[in-house]
Amino acid sequence: MTAPRDLPSDAAAHAGGPLAGTTVLDLSSVGPAARCTRILADYGAEVVKVGPVPSAGASPIEPPFYAYSGHRGMRRVQVDLKADAGRRAFLALAARADVVVESFRPGVVDRLGVGYRQVAGVNPGIVYCSTSGYGQDGPRSGWAGHDVCYLAVGGYLAMTEPRADGGPPLPGATVADAAGGGMHAALAVCAALAGRAATGEGAYLDVSVADGVLWLMSLAVDEHLATGAEPVPGHDILSGRYACYGTYRTADDRWLAVGAIEPKFFANLCRALGCEQWVDHQLDDSVQDRMRADFAAAFAGAGRDHWVALLSGADTCVAPVLTVAEVPGDEQFVHRRATSEATRPGCGSLRQVAPVLAGMPRPDVPPVLPVPGATDTDDLLVGAGVDPTDLAAWRLSGAIA
Numbered sequence: 152m153t154a155p156r157d158l159p160s161d162a163a164a165h166a167g168g169p170l171a172g173t174t175v176l177d178l179s180s181v182g183p184a185a186r187c188t189r190i191l192a193d194y195g196a197e198v199v200k201v202g203p204v205p206s207a208g209a210s211p212i213e214p215p216f217y218a219y220s221g222h223r224g225m226r227r228v229q230v231d232l233k234a235d236a237g238r239r240a241f242l243a244l245a246a247r248a249d250v251v252v253e254s255f256r257p258g259v260v261d262r263l264g265v266g267y268r269q270v271a272g273v274n275p276g277i278v279y280c281s282t283s284g285y286g287q288d289g290p291r292s293g294w295a296g297h298d299v300c301y302l303a304v305g306g307y308l309a310m311t312e313p314r315a316d317g318g319p320p321l322p323g324a325t326v327a328d329a330a331g332g333g334m335h336a337a338l339a340v341c342a343a344l345a346g347r348a349a350t351g352e353g354a355y356l357d358v359s360v361a362d363g364v365l366w367l368m369s370l371a372v373d374e375h376l377a378t379g380a381e382p383v384p385g386h387d388i389l390s391g392r393y394a395c396y397g398t399y400r401t402a403d404d405r406w407l408a409v410g411a412i413e414p415k416f417f418a419n420l421c422r423a424l425g426c427e428q429w430v431d432h433q434l435d436d437s438v439q440d441r442m443r444a445d446f447a448a449a450f451a452g453a454g455r456d457h458w459v460a461l462l463s464g465a466d467t468c469v470a471p472v473l474t475v476a477e478v479p480g481d482e483q484f485v486h487r488r489a490t491s492e493a494t495r496p497g498c499g500s501l502r503q504v505a506p507v508l509a510g511m512p513r514p515d516v517p518p519v520l521p522v523p524g525a526t527d528t529d530d531l532l533v534g535a536g537v538d539p540t541d542l543a544a545w546r547l548s549g550a551i552a
Contacts (some may be wrong), residue, residue, distance in 0.1 A: 153154075165167035167195055167511075168193075168194045168195020168196075168508075169194055169195060169343075169511075170191055170194045170195040170196040170341075171195035171196075171479070172195075173191070173195070173196040173197070173230070173249045173250065174196070174197050174199065174247065174248045174249050174250070175188055175191050175192075175196050175198045175199065175248065175249065175250040175252060175340075176199050176201055176241075176244055176245060176248045176250070176251045176252070177198050177199065177200050177201060177225075177249075177252065178250050178251070178252065178254065178255070178260075179252060179254040179267075179282070180199050180200075180202065181218075181219070182254055182328055182330045182332070183250050183254065183281075183282045183327075183329075183331075183332025183333045183335075183336060183358075183360050184253065184254035184280075184282040184332075184333075184334075184336065185219050185222075185235035185254075186199075186219065186328055186333025186334070186336075186337075187252055187280070187282065187328050187332070187333045187334075187336035187337045187340065187345060187358075188225075188252055188330065189220055189222075189333070189427060189520045190333065190334065190337040190507075191250070191340060191341075191403070192224055192225060192336055193225075193506030193507065193508060194506075194511070195547060196249075196250070196404065197226065198224075198225040198226070199225070199226045199227070199228055199244065199248075199527075199531060200222060200225050200226070200227045200228070201228050201229075201230065201241065201244075201295070202228075202229050202442035203229060203230070203231060203232070204230065204231045204237070204550070204552050205229070205542075205552070206211055214500040215369070216495065216498070216520055216521075216523075217501060217503060218317045220267060220314075220503050220504065220506075220518070221495070221503065221518075221520040221521065221522050222491070222520070223493055223503070223518035223519060223520050223521075224342035224518050224519065225521065226525055226527040226531065227521060227525065227526045227528075228240075228244065228526055228527060228528045228531050228532070228551075228552075229526050230528070230550065230551050231287045231549060231550050232264075232265055232449035233263065234313045234548065234550040235550075236541075236545040236548055236551070237395060237545070237550040237551065238264045238265060239545075240532055240537065241265050241396045242265065242270065243270065243532060243537050244274050244532070244535050245265070245270045245273060245274055245277065246273040246274045246276065246535065247274075247534075247535050247536075248277065249276075249277070249278060249344065250278045250280065250340055250344070251270055251277060251278075251279045252278065252280045252282065252336065252340070253265075253279075253280070253281055253282070254281075254282045254283065255283075255414060256283065256295075257283055257286075257288070257292050257293065258294065258440050260281070263400060266279075267279040267281075267355045268542070271353060271355075274353070275352075275353055276352070276353045276404065277404075278340055278343040278344055278347060278353055278354050278356065279353070279354070279356065279458075280336055280339060280340050280343075280356040280358060280465060281356065281357055281358065282332055282336050282358045282360065283357075283358070283360070283420065284296040284300065284301055284358055284359070284361060285301075285304075285359055285360075285361050285363060286358075286359035286361070286362050287357045287359075287501065291304070291361070298322075298325045298326070298328045299322075299327075300325040301327035301328075301331060301332075301361045301363075301364050302322060302326060302327050302331075302364055304320070304364075305327070305331070305361055305363075305364030305365045305367070305368050306360050306364075306368045306371060306372060307319070307322075307326065307327075307364055307367065307368055308322075309382070309383070310368065310371055310382060310384060310386075310390055311384065312390075312391060312491050313384060318344040325366070326358050326364070327361075327363070327364050328360065329359070329501030330363065330367060330419050331360045331362075331363030331364040331366070331367055332358065332363055334363075335358055335360070335362075335363035335366075336351050336356070336358040339358055343356060349465055358485065359444065360498045361528055363504060370389070371386075371390075374387075382550050388412060388434075392436075393433065393434060393439055394411065394429075394442040394443040394446055395409065395410075395411045395412060395417050395420055395433055396410055396412060397409055397413070397443070398472060399446060399447055399450040400450065400451060401450050401451065401453065401454050401455040401457075401458060402450075402451055402452060402453050403452050404453055404464065405454065405455035405471070405472065406455065406469075406471075407450060407455060407458055407459075407469055407470070407471060407472060408469070408470050408472055409446075409467075409468065409469050409508055409545065410468040410469075410470075410499060411468045411469070412468070413468075414433060415466070416466055416467055416468045417430070417433045419466050419467045420465075420467040420468070420469065420550065422461070422496070423461060423462055423465050423467060424445075424446060424449040424450070425449060425532070426442070426446065426449060429445065431443045434474075444532060455471055455472075456471070457549070459471050461473045465549045466497070479502065488513045489504065489505055490502045490503060490504055490505055491503065491505035491506075491513065491514070491517065491520070492517045493517055493518045493520050494517050494520065495517075495519070495521075495522070496519070496520070496522055498520075500517065503518075528552045529542060529550050532551070
């Protein structure tokens with residue numbers, strides 16, 4: 152059963168894309184669920200951020216205006232889900248939506264009366280996605296956590312090169328939230344929408360961020376399951392065992408990443424560095440320390456950009472380690488239009504990471520960032536068929552903004 156198409160849309164932000172015409176209600180503010188709905192919005196879905204009425208209790212976490220692409224192009228509604236009228240307002244929106252994404256702890260949405268069963272009661276075709284750290288069941292399901300916790304239990308930290316004191320390092324990116332959770336959830340939602348198009352049936356999705364991290368670690372975990380090995384940093388070619396795969400300091404105190412796994416790339420690298428003696432010894436464990444020392448000495452003889460110019464066209468699998476400040480101006484990302492301009496009424500404009508739109512042109516219209524405190528509550532609820540008299544009563548009671 153496909154939901155009615157009565158909710159208004161932001162035509163400027165969602166003029167096209169494979170998910171155009173899909174309405175998503177997002178009960179999250181930050182974290183994996185917010186990463187998921189950002190992806191869905193970038194592919195054309197209309198995302199409606201559902202937050203609490205400010206006077207109804209604690210306000211949601213509000214990310215900085217530039218974070219998560221500033222919730223650009225999304226609409227906002229504020230309802231008190233603890234009030235009967237607030238639940239009725241949410242269910243009115245859900246009756247005409249295609250997807251609901253939430254990130255409360257397991258059981259919370261059911262207690263609030265807006266869980267999958269309640270929403271499916273008014274919209275059997277709904278795709279309802281619950282994202283949580285550890286899933287909706289199991290001994291850790293009630294645990295609080297953040298990105299580093301999910302990377303810890305999924306084996307990611309234990310397989311990352313340790314700090315000087317031997318402890319697991321802190322990663323420089325929210326890998327669990329963005330990939331283990333956000334991309335995981337977005338893929339699950341898209342698969343469920345494709346399934347609904349074929350069968351007419353909705354779906355409930357239990358997305359665990361930790362499960363997603365486990366999948367990201369499948370090379371190491373599958374090896375352990377198949378052979379009994381206990382992978383650790385330095386265990387194999389991808390974790391530092393061999394000189395052909397690692398990072399090296401250059402003369403200007405910058406760094407290069409080397410990933411010359413295939414023999415032909417390794418041979419090209421050795422010749423370019425003047426280290427031909429190692430061409431036939433790529434995976435010889437007995438010489439790795441000497442080989443690594445020779446590579447390090449060679450790279451230390453010139454600056455990073457010298458090596459990039461020399462090696463980039465030589466099929467060596469070498470790339471510069473760019474700082475965050477260097478990334479936006481990198482010639483490849485500039486060519487790919489990887490950043491775009493966003494505007495915010497009264498605040499001017501700024502540049503942000505652009506949507507990653509495989510197979511789609513970059514949007515020509517600059518995305519608009521949300522104005523603090525502004526909501527589309529009335530417009531959205533009227534579009535959902537709520538009587539204006541009810542709206543006035545609900546607002547007076549504090550159930551909606």
